[in-house]
Amino acid sequence: MFKFTASLLLLVALVAANPTRVENSKRTATDQWPTAPLTSSLSKAVTIAAGQTFTPSQAYTRYDRGSGACKGQSEGGDSDAVFLLEEGATLSHVIIGANQAEGVHCLGSCTLDHVYFEDVCEDAITIKQSSGTSRINYGGAKHAEDKVVQHNGGGLVIINSFYVEDFGKLYRSCGNCDSQVKRQVQINDVWAVDGDVLVGINTNYGDTATIRTTKADSVDTICEKYTGNDNGDEPKEIGSGPDSTNCLYSSSDITS
Secondary structure, eight states, rough: OOOHHHHHHHHHHHHHHHHHHHOOOOOOOOOOOOOOOOOOOOOEEEEEOOTTTEESSSSTTTOOOOOOOTTTTTTOGGGGEHHHHHHHHEEEEEEEEEOOOOOEEESSSEEEEEEEESSSSSEEEOOOSSEEEEEEEEEEEEEEEEEEEESSSSSEEEEOOEEEEEEEEEEOOOOSSOOOEEEEEEEEEEEEEEEEEEEEOOOOOOOOEEEESEEEEEEEEEEEEEEOOOOOOEEEEEEEEEOOOEEEEOOGGEEE
């Protein structure tokens, strides 16, 4: 009975295609997380159609893929995700639970608005857009052994007012994808706690990371530079720190 009820709630929310909740006032990242009113364990990934917005009928409903879904750092595909977002789709005011292998896959440019990841399995957010801009506004992620945002496609990713705790990398431009392009990331008003690397980019493909007004507590490296490749080899680290070409920030942009 519960699965049936949860499925109905999901269907109603999808059909309604609620408009994005616009919050114009400036906000900063917060470590205060919402409480899920209920949990919906999905039997398959849910696709949010191009240009549509998904907001649950009860804000911050927790969605997952059921017990045992997480297989550690085993690479997953679209079918393993909780949500698939097509071009221009928005996912709003949800919690992604621990029982998942892949969180959200953006098949085109997308927006995540107040989306929280309680316990990241493989990756929280995978960006597959060929071009354009994806935005991750507010929300947060905890316990990412490896990456929170994996940028496999092209274009720009903007991360605004996001909280991340206990993580490997907040953002990584794919280091060894079959098809490599220049990628860009902008990080604004993020709060990062207990992590290895805030952003990792491939300088040989012209990647850029612009970082502003970010708080980093016990984060080892702010901007790690790599030489990426398209043959599947592990990319080589070639340095870190601000410069005028790839890692675009200054010491005043980072506080602790």
